[in-house]
Amino acid sequence: MRKEELDIFIKQAVEGDKIALEKVLMEVNDFVFNLSLRMLGNISDAQDATQDILMKIMMKLSTFQNQSHFHTWVYRLASHYLIDYKKSMFAKHPLSFEFYANDIQAGYIDSPEELIGLNKEILAKELKLSCTNVMLQCLDPMSRCVFILGTMFKINSQLASEILDISAQNYRQILSRSRKKMRQFLSEYCGLSGSG
Template sequence: MDKKLKILIKKANSGDRKSLELIIIEIESLVYNLSLKMLLFPEDAKDATQEILIKIVTHLSTFNHQSQFKTWVYRVATNYLINYKGKKSVEFAMPFEDYANLIDSGHSNIVRYTTNDGELSLLEEEVKVSCTQGLLLCLKPEDRLVYILSEILEFNGNEGAEILGISSANFRKKLSRSRDKIRNFLDKKCGLANAENPCRCNKKIDFLINQNVINPKGLRFAEFTKRSIDLVNQIGNLEKSVAIYRSTPNVPPPETILKTIKETILLK
């Protein structure tokens, strides 16, 4: 473990509130982006992150230093997320078959919402991230976590199994199943994964705006990320399905999260 972080944990467990705040700042983005990948909607991810950070703060003394601190943080986070029912994520989650129908609907070769190149670029990125992240909601919660930990966050099988508290063999089995489902879907439906597919992100802009899936006046992802669409073909020899997810940069957590933690824990 990082020596500085180890010292901060020791001080925090002795009652040093400043050290506790520095620990939260260190892990806040990690927890938020895991929650966002798991839940898709920033509103749900923010609420989950606040609850997870409170759990970490109130159980910090139980960390036994036998594993990496961030591994322990991921364990606390995944234990919470596997049973968390975010309001919007639950409403949006659907079987793969229904998601395929959503992908096949509303293609248009003309974007009527705007002709501004800057807006079009942002909206295309918003569709790409929303669509591919939304696909993860088709997986069962534990299978989704397995895929996120391995394929996106790049934990190996032993590390992922330790985080989820399952055997390495079970982790690999779940990963294989989740990987096949995501790969097969993208290969059949996503134009980024397979150039022969008809779907392209810009063809879905008007439809997803009309369906209130994306809000052009309140973008969830595009304003924080670079053009990850353009990065997909630049990630070496990674298979396309993995490259699509790893190309999306992390999103900064809302400032209100730390403010809420301070009000509920740090300032007591």
């Protein structure tokens, strides 16, 4: 949706137009869910958080001042909510890279026969997605959010610093440390060939 069109819907929604409000919420629903899913690690928690965030957007829409792009404002609301989110499975049972490494080393396939008949390409893709998802949960919430915004959503440091209310330099440092941790863990434990 074009910015001008979205601005009109926002104005109408603030004035009480329910159809306009629905269009505004539908505009941001997918990327709020995608951010929630990556931050929280499972679909059920992501759906719950998305609903909470959409409610926050609805309740705070009148405070949107149009000083930044609407999507930036939504990212800010969603990011801060998700960093502090305590109801997810991984918030209740936090992971660490050490714990996950021990889990991988212990192995979870009892016998190679379990793999017979499975498409190796599909299995490799599933393993990659699963490994990445769990690794994200090993990062603290702020580092996870920075990694997701910078690496997965390709948001530049200036915009990300605005979203997270931190300096651009601090954002780049957190992103660099998070990438290094992820890279080290990937190369050691999640490779499909070589040492991992």
